[in-house]
Amino acid sequence: MPDADDVLGVLTEQIQSRFQMPIAELCRAVAAAPQAHPDATTIVRWHGLLTEAQQVLDRAEDALAEALAQHVDTVPDGEFVELPEQVMQLADMVNIAP
Numbered sequence: 001m002p003d004a005d006d007v008l009g010v011l012t013e014q015i016q017s018r019f020q021m022p023i024a025e026l027c028r029a030v031a032a033a034p035q036a037h038p039d040a041t042t043i044v045r046w047h048g049l050l051t052e053a054q055q056v057l058d059r060a061e062d063a064l065a066e067a068l069a070q071h072v073d074t075v076p077d078g079e080f081v082e083l084p085e086q087v088m089q090l091a092d093m094v095n096i097a098p
Contacts, residue, residue: 064090
């Protein structure tokens, strides 16, 4: 399965190809005249939401990795120890993320 960043990149390329302009330029055009092209407005809105969701997921994954790394450093080799509640909450956030 492709990486989520790769999927977002592919979608961005498809949008840019369809509208024959970079995504940043398309966003500015939609902001300036949202009623001019309803399809572009909808696509830019959804692209923005997807980009924002990916950023939230990336931050949650980074926080989880950091918490796990800190916890692993405190566990003796080969010993099973239950993860602290805050680490489990981070894992749950990553698991349920879009």
